[in-house]
Amino acid sequence: MFSEFKKVFNNRDNVAAEWKKSGNKVLGYFSALTPEEMIYAAGILPVQLFTTNLPLTETKTCLPDFICTHLKDCLEQAMTGKLDYLDGSVLAHACEASRGFYGVWKLNSGMPQSHFLQVPATSKKTSRDFFISELKIFKSFLEEMSGNEITDDRLIHSIEVYNENRNLMKKLYELRSFSDSSISGSDIIDIIKAGLVLPKDEHNRMLENIISNYHENPDIDNDQGDVYICVVSNAIEEADTVIEVIEKCGGHVVMDNFSYGMRYCWDTVESGPDPLGSLATHYLEKIPFPGKFPMAKIVDSLTGMAEESDADGMIWLVEKYCDPYMFSYPAVEIKAKEKGIKMMSIEAEEVGNIPRLQIKVEAFMESLMDEII
Amino acid sequence: MALKSKIVAGIDIGAATAKAVILNESKIIASHVIPTGESVKKAAESVMKQTLDKEGLSMNDISYKIATGYGRRAVSFADEVITEISCHAKGVNMLMPDAQTVIDIGGQDSKVIEISKDGNIGNFVMNDKCAAGTGRFLEVMARVLDSNINEIGSISLNGNEPCQISNTCTVFAESEMVTLRAEGETRENIFAGIHSAMAHRVVIMGNTVGFKKSVVFTGGVARNIGMKKFLQERVGMEIFVPEKPQIIGALGAAIVARNKI
Numbered sequence: 001m002f003s004e005f006k007k008v009f010n011n012r013d014n015v016a017a018e019w020k021k022s023g024n025k026v027l028g029y030f031s032a033l034t035p036e037e038m039i040y041a042a043g044i045l046p047v048q049l050f051t052t053n054l055p056l057t058e059t060k061t062c063l064p065d066f067i068c069t070h071l072k073d074c075l076e077q078a079m080t081g082k083l084d085y086l087d088g089s090v091l092a093h094a095c096e097a098s099r100g101f102y103g104v105w106k107l108n109s110g111m112p113q114s115h116f117l118q119v120p121a122t123s124k125k126t127s128r129d130f131f132i133s134e135l136k137i138f139k140s141f142l143e144e145m146s147g148n149e150i151t152d153d154r155l156i157h158s159i160e161v162y163n164e165n166r167n168l169m170k171k172l173y174e175l176r177s178f179s180d181s182s183i184s185g186s187d188i189i190d191i192i193k194a195g196l197v198l199p200k201d202e203h204n205r206m207l208e209n210i211i212s213n214y215h216e217n218p219d220i221d222n223d224q225g226d227v228y229i230c231v232v233s234n235a236i237e238e239a240d241t242v243i244e245v246i247e248k249c250g251g252h253v254v255m256d257n258f259s260y261g262m263r264y265c266w267d268t269v270e271s272g273p274d275p276l277g278s279l280a281t282h283y284l285e286k287i288p289f290p291g292k293f294p295m296a297k298i299v300d301s302l303t304g305m306a307e308e309s310d311a312d313g314m315i316w317l318v319e320k321y322c323d324p325y326m327f328s329y330p331a332v333e334i335k336a337k338e339k340g341i342k343m344m345s346i347e348a349e350e351v352g353n354i355p356r357l358q359i360k361v362e363a364f365m366e367s368l369m370d371e372i373i
Numbered sequence: 374m375a376l377k378s379k380i381v382a383g384i385d386i387g388a389a390t391a392k393a394v395i396l397n398e399s400k401i402i403a404s405h406v407i408p409t410g411e412s413v414k415k416a417a418e419s420v421m422k423q424t425l426d427k428e429g430l431s432m433n434d435i436s437y438k439i440a441t442g443y444g445r446r447a448v449s450f451a452d453e454v455i456t457e458i459s460c461h462a463k464g465v466n467m468l469m470p471d472a473q474t475v476i477d478i479g480g481q482d483s484k485v486i487e488i489s490k491d492g493n494i495g496n497f498v499m500n501d502k503c504a505a506g507t508g509r510f511l512e513v514m515a516r517v518l519d520s521n522i523n524e525i526g527s528i529s530l531n532g533n534e535p536c537q538i539s540n541t542c543t544v545f546a547e548s549e550m551v552t553l554r555a556e557g558e559t560r561e562n563i564f565a566g567i568h569s570a571m572a573h574r575v576v577i578m579g580n581t582v583g584f585k586k587s588v589v590f591t592g593g594v595a596r597n598i599g600m601k602k603f604l605q606e607r608v609g610m611e612i613f614v615p616e617k618p619q620i621i622g623a624l625g626a627a628i629v630a631r632n633k634i
Contacts (some may be wrong), residue, residue: 342496355443356482360499363458367494 002187005194012197019045025087032259033092041158042142048196049074051237068319078109088113123284131280155275166265168207185243185253226252227365230306233317235348255309291324303335312368313342383626386444389480391416393424396627403427413444437630460625466492473585478594480508485579504543506574529599532565572603591621
């Protein structure tokens with residue numbers, strides 16, 4: 001039922017090639033803070049850049065060690081010709097490393113066109129005004145790249161397509177939460193990943209199809225003795241392995257908070273006559289992105305989602321050297337503890353060592369059981 | 374002869390050694406330790422058989438068996454598997470109910486475990502990515518200095534001026550040993566430096582969990598009196614070592630097995 005999504009993701013280069021056949025452009029982006037709606041409104045296909053775990057050879061001479069694997073890997077892909085199908089890239093300001101990285105990327109990636117999108121760290125009025133002016137600059141960049149004017153009507157339509165996607169994903173999560181759900185946490189990851197490389201209207205059609213054909217599996221009882229886990233992560237590439245291990249150990253992933261999971265579809269973008277303003281509000285205020293301020297709001301949001309889903313524990317899966325996630329961890333852990341939710345951190349680099357990962361995850365789940373033993 | 378239905382077993386298959394404990398209610402009636410060797414499956418069968426033989430028991434006499442350790446899933450005769458982290462907490466909790474912290478250093482890894490009031494895991498931390506801070510690190514260092522692994526702990530106690538070991542990477546530390554020897558440093562001071570550096574590493578890791586009284590040291594490396602001394606210095610409190618620190622994981626597994634029947 002879900003294999004189609006996996007297939008789409010694994011053949012993502014073909015998806016982009018197909019899109020380009022009609023003369024349209026493809027733009028790679030790095031972060032969930034990128035307003036994809038604007039790219040889509042310009043008639044450009046937005047494609048998320050993923051970590052592929054390439055051996056790092058070319059980037060060794062360009063980047064210091066303290067840059068996260070995601071950025072390093074993307075540069076390696078670009079420098080070894082694996083992103084040649086892209087017509088350009090946009091890097092949203094998600095962390096301090098990304099700001100310094102952009103210069104290195106521009107010099108070495110060989111991208112025909114690149115843009116750095118300034119994203120303020122706070123959601124005050126002045127920040128929103130600034131962000132709107134930055135979105136206007138980004139709009140001009142996209143218009144020049146595509147040759148298409150991004151009219152308000154086009155942007156409003158794009159927001160509708162993306163909102164529909166968020167609503168469908170929410171519906172899917174709802175189906176996933178049923179005790180006899182036949183949708184696993186790993187299936188969700190495949191579905192999310194496919195949505196980040198496909199045109200959104202096409203992803204919507206696939207989602208509608210699986211939702212309308214969905215049926216429960218009476219042989220599955222996700223409530224039987226399960227430990228409820230919420231996974232928070234910026235490393236969706238490694239998240240499927242961690243979720244598989246959790247599920248194998250008898251855990252039930254009741255909530256995720258990946259850059260593109262529940263966090264992505266939790267809220268829709270407000271529809272109205274000022275689409276750029278609505279996007280600014282959405283990306284500044286509605287996405288609980290670690291590293292943004294006030295931190296208390298982010299912390300409340302992340303722990304609140306875990307609490308609402310009755311999670312017994314939170315697994316914080318983070319890439320090494322990811323400063324927004326690492327700086328946020330202590331505050332989230334304190335708040336989670338107050339709510340009676342235990343936390344454990346796993347570095348994405350640990351995921352390759354499955355036996356160790358299993359011990360960590362199993363032991364964490366044992367620590368959550370009332371009467372394990 | 375006790376009622377057979379009350380007899381249970383815990384089997385802990387570690388990277389270096391395989392351990393088994395047979396428990397009758399709360400009494401350890403037999404335990405055994407053998408090297409794991411190349412076949413985890415064979416080691417599990419062998420250690421179980423040798424432990425049963427000590428009391429003239431057979432597998433049919435055991436009502437419940439729980440496996441733990443890295444090789445836990447290869448123990449085909451086990452009724453259930455549980456991580457060694459839970460098992461060490463359980464084992465220590467049985468021997469010393471007021472203990473709140475376990476330092477477990479085995480052949481392949483080291484862990485610091487906070488024990489909750491009910492004897493389960495409160496919190497835990499494991500070493501990551503490399504052999505530094507494990508029994509394997511000490512084995513390599515003993516070999517470099519042509520010393521017996523069972524004696525390096527007591528040798529380290531005679532070091533008046535422990536050497537500064539700057540590398541906690543096993544491979545780099547090995548070349549540092551060679552340099553120190555070439556400079557004329559004594560074995561005592563070098564081993565004192567090695568134990569001190571390793572204790573430092575384990576304590577830094579454990580600080581994320583915290584060390585609360587009482588602290589119990591388990592695993593094969595707990596038999597090393599030098600490591601106990603340097604850990605005590607770093608932690609700043611007395612550390613207790615059970616009589617047979619290697620079998621605590623297997624004991625914990627047996628306790629869980631006992632609770633299952």
